[in-house]
Amino acid sequence: MAKSPKTSAPKSGESPAEASKLPPAAALSTTYAETQGGGGETHQVAGGEVATLTTANGHPVADDQNSLRQGARGPALIEDTHYREKMFHFDHERIPERVVHARGYGAHGFFELTDSLADVSRADVFQRVGERTPAFVRFSTVAGSKGSFDLARDVRGFAVKMYTQEGNWDLVGNNIPVFFIQDPIKFPDLVHSVKPEPDRAFPQAASAHDNFWDFVSLTPESFHMIMWTMSDRAIPRSFRTMEGFGVHTFRLVDAKGKSTFVKFHWKPKAGLQSVCWNEAVKINGADPDFHRRDLWDAINSGDFPEWQLGVQLFDEKFADKFDFDVLDATKLIPEEILPVRIVGRLVLDRVVDNFFAETEQVAFMTQNVPPGIDFSNDPLLQGRNFSYLDTQLKRLGGPNFTHIPINAPKCPMAHFQQDGHMAMRNPKGRVNYEPNSWGPFDGGPREDPARGFTSVPAAEPEPKIRARPESFADHYSQARLFFSSQTPIEQKHIGDALVFELSKVERPDIRARTVSHLRNIDEMLAAKVADGLGFDLPKPAQAARPTMMDLPASDALSIVKNGPDSFKGRKLGILLSDGADAAIFNALVAAIEKAGAVYEVVAPKIAGATLSDGTKVAAKHKIDGGPSVLFDAIAVLISDAGAALLAGDAAAKDFATDAFAHCKFIGISREAQLLFERAGIADDLDEACLPLASARDASAFLTACAKLRHWPRELAVDLDAK
Numbered sequence: 001m002a003k004s005p006k007t008s009a010p011k012s013g014e015s016p017a018e019a020s021k022l023p024p025a026a027a028l029s030t031t032y033a034e035t036q037g038g039g040g041e042t043h044q045v046a047g048g049e050v051a052t053l054t055t056a057n058g059h060p061v062a063d064d065q066n067s068l069r070q071g072a073r074g075p076a077l078i079e080d081t082h083y084r085e086k087m088f089h090f091d092h093e094r095i096p097e098r099v100v101h102a103r104g105y106g107a108h109g110f111f112e113l114t115d116s117l118a119d120v121s122r123a124d125v126f127q128r129v130g131e132r133t134p135a136f137v138r139f140s141t142v143a144g145s146k147g148s149f150d151l152a153r154d155v156r157g158f159a160v161k162m163y164t165q166e167g168n169w170d171l172v173g174n175n176i177p178v179f180f181i182q183d184p185i186k187f188p189d190l191v192h193s194v195k196p197e198p199d200r201a202f203p204q205a206a207s208a209h210d211n212f213w214d215f216v217s218l219t220p221e222s223f224h225m226i227m228w229t230m231s232d233r234a235i236p237r238s239f240r241t242m243e244g245f246g247v248h249t250f251r252l253v254d255a256k257g258k259s260t261f262v263k264f265h266w267k268p269k270a271g272l273q274s275v276c277w278n279e280a281v282k283i284n285g286a287d288p289d290f291h292r293r294d295l296w297d298a299i300n301s302g303d304f305p306e307w308q309l310g311v312q313l314f315d316e317k318f319a320d321k322f323d324f325d326v327l328d329a330t331k332l333i334p335e336e337i338l339p340v341r342i343v344g345r346l347v348l349d350r351v352v353d354n355f356f357a358e359t360e361q362v363a364f365m366t367q368n369v370p371p372g373i374d375f376s377n378d379p380l381l382q383g384r385n386f387s388y389l390d391t392q393l394k395r396l397g398g399p400n401f402t403h404i405p406i407n408a409p410k411c412p413m414a415h416f417q418q419d420g421h422m423a424m425r426n427p428k429g430r431v432n433y434e435p436n437s438w439g440p441f442d443g444g445p446r447e448d449p450a451r452g453f454t455s456v457p458a459a460e461p462e463p464k465i466r467a468r469p470e471s472f473a474d475h476y477s478q479a480r481l482f483f484s485s486q487t488p489i490e491q492k493h494i495g496d497a498l499v500f501e502l503s504k505v506e507r508p509d510i511r512a513r514t515v516s517h518l519r520n521i522d523e524m525l526a527a528k529v530a531d532g533l534g535f536d537l538p539k540p541a542q543a544a545r546p547t548m549m550d551l552p553a554s555d556a557l558s559i560v561k562n563g564p565d566s567f568k569g570r571k572l573g574i575l576l577s578d579g580a581d582a583a584i585f586n587a588l589v590a591a592i593e594k595a596g597a598v599y600e601v602v603a604p605k606i607a608g609a610t611l612s613d614g615t616k617v618a619a620k621h622k623i624d625g626g627p628s629v630l631f632d633a634i635a636v637l638i639s640d641a642g643a644a645l646l647a648g649d650a651a652a653k654d655f656a657t658d659a660f661a662h663c664k665f666i667g668i669s670r671e672a673q674l675l676f677e678r679a680g681i682a683d684d685l686d687e688a689c690l691p692l693a694s695a696r697d698a699s700a701f702l703t704a705c706a707k708l709r710h711w712p713r714e715l716a717v718d719l720d721a722k
């Protein structure tokens with residue numbers, strides 16, 4: 001049945017008459033220079049007026065609500081170029097996600113040199129103390145896809161791009177100083193094994209499955225890294241609270257061409273902090289964006305994350321002292337043996353304007369090193385130098401990805417590269433080759449042997465072979481070094497993680513093979529894991545080479561020994577109800593502010609709570625949307641009526657019991673006792689559960705919260721600890 005054609009055309013924003021008063025679309029155009037380092041076009045025009053919507057070709061758009069049809073109920077018309085351009089562009093919005101490190105988050109900042117390295121390197125970035133070099137950093141997980149959750153048990157990428165005056169320096173590191181494999185030819189196998197299994201396409205962002213443990217248990221060199229990934233380093237509290245490492249041995253080169261080996265370290269000012277595994281699992285449900293939100297919030301609130309850059313410098317003679325090889329990326333040099341010299345600081349002070357333009361399109365490449373920094377023969381580093389260029393070509397679709405503002409150097413550039421997909425700038429003038437006879441200016445740029453990059457002229461007399469050096473053959477002693485350097489609670493967490501991961505492995509032979517390697521690392525650990533899984537200890541794995549020299553334990557490898565010294569930059573969750581004591585709340589807020597920390601209010605209703613003095617306090621979370629896993633410590637500040645209400649609420653009880661189980665510091669108002677009773681933990685409360693009975697208690701509570709956690713409690717709450 002035919003309907004009478006109605007021809008109303010709903011508009012968003014201004015009516016056509018009003019829109020015609022707006023400035024022309026041309027006022028919107030942005031130059032290349034304006035987009036440098038930023039997200040690009042803006043939707044604002046001068047005077048804050050709303051701009052006219054245009055097509056990508058700049059045509060003003062009259063109607064963005066209705067496609068062009070032959071009659072209001074008729075067929076679509078192919079001459080609707082606005083619709084077709086809009087849909088074409090949408091259809092092409094996605095680019096391939098990174099094959100590894102797909103999920104990441106970036107921010108801008110600067111590197112400031114605090115100690116000159118001019119004695120060992122001619123790199124421009126290391127010459128002038130106090131000088132700031134713009135930087136962009138992208139943190140990432142490795143295994144998960146772009147939309148995966150932040151708190152996967154995984155290595156974190158820590159990739160830094162420094163826009164130095166002699167070209168970009170990309171230090172593409174991780175939050176763990178060693179790697180799983182020694183030879184890059186095994187990288188595709190390693191990554192295939194940890195990614196979702198190819199037939200079923202799960203598990204996502206998890207190493208707890210057969211293929212991963214099959215591969216690593218057949219690859220003993222991975223066991224040092226396994227100790228790190230099973231430790232709490234693999235579940236950091238925040239990007240702000242993890243270390244970064246260049247991993248490989250690099251070289252610094254001075255003006256005379258003399259080279260010094262170097263290992264790079266980033267040390268977080270906030271101290272090392274991680275969460276517990278049970279907490280990580282719950283954070284992933286409560287806030288899959290936990291890490292990116294944390295970075296975004298911290299920078300936007302002016303609490304700029306900061307790291308020190310440290311270097312370990314050494315020469316061949318020093319390297320020869322060790323049984324292990326400094327070219328082997330599964331090994332580290334303990335800081336106690338070779339101290340880290342602090343030479344600068346990295347500060348992140350600006351979030352991105354646009355995630356895709358900056359964080360997604362940033363292209364890190366290990367081979368981006370300016371004059372004064374060079375590679376060592378670490379085979380993994382050499383292999384990476386090939387992979388990163390190739391991967392950017394695939395991901396960004398052409399050779400001109402250095403024209404994208406986030407990748408473009410911020411120093412003068414002059415070369416004869418031209419054309420290709422999406423060329424944003426081509427060399428000017430008649431000459432596009434060299435040598436040429438057009439003279440010093442019209443003839444374009446020339447090489448500069450004095451300034452330019454020169455590789456260290458290392459002599460390589462060896463024959464071409466496919467072989468691992470004997471010096472790479474000790475696979476267990478540094479795994480043992482890491483394990484023996486941990487505090488008992490950290491060792492327990494490593495054991496728990498191994499039991500958890502292997503309990504998800506279906507094949508008993510893979511579980512047993514893994515434990516056979518653990519026997520070469522630590523017999524107690526192996527026994528604990530075998531017992532946790534319920535089988536007898538297998539024979540130790542055959543070691544490729546007996547350990548020659550065990551290194552002494554290193555305090556620098558422990559999180560607990562390098563934790564925070566205050567509650568600064570951390571977050572208190574305050575569970576508040578109507579009638580809560582206003583004086584205590586105000587004292588708590590004052591103490592939090594004094595500590596440089598932040599708080600969020602959780603309440604039975606999102607509208608918030610009315611305190612005892614009638615003040616209304618807005619809530620950030622309704623109780624079932626704000627579990628205690630989102631906070632570093634909690635305070636339960638409720639009235640008698642609030643306690644009566646919340647004591648019957650499962651989410652409120654979880655708020656208390658989870659914080660307790662995760663060994664957090666807990667502040668408890670007198671009235672809140674009922675909630676803890678009904679949650680079944682009132683009798684277990686310990687010295688880290690502090691009273692908030694009066695305003696005077698607030699600052700003592702905040703002082704106690706300085707520690708990362710109250711670890712002794714774990715012995716009381718965990719079956720595996722008994």
Ligand code: HDE
Nearest residue numbers: 098101138157158159173174179184187247383387388391
């Ligand atoms: Fe990477 N790695 N990698 N990697 N890697 C990539 O490059 C690769 C390795 C690291 O935030 C890819 O742009 C090979 C060690 C970070 O954009 C790819 C080998 C370390 C990031 C690649 C390694 C890293 C990547 C994928 C073994 C720590 C994310 C997307 C030889 C020192 C950078 C991309 C970002 C990304 C290859 C091993 C760190 C495929 C072949 C060791 C932080 O090129």
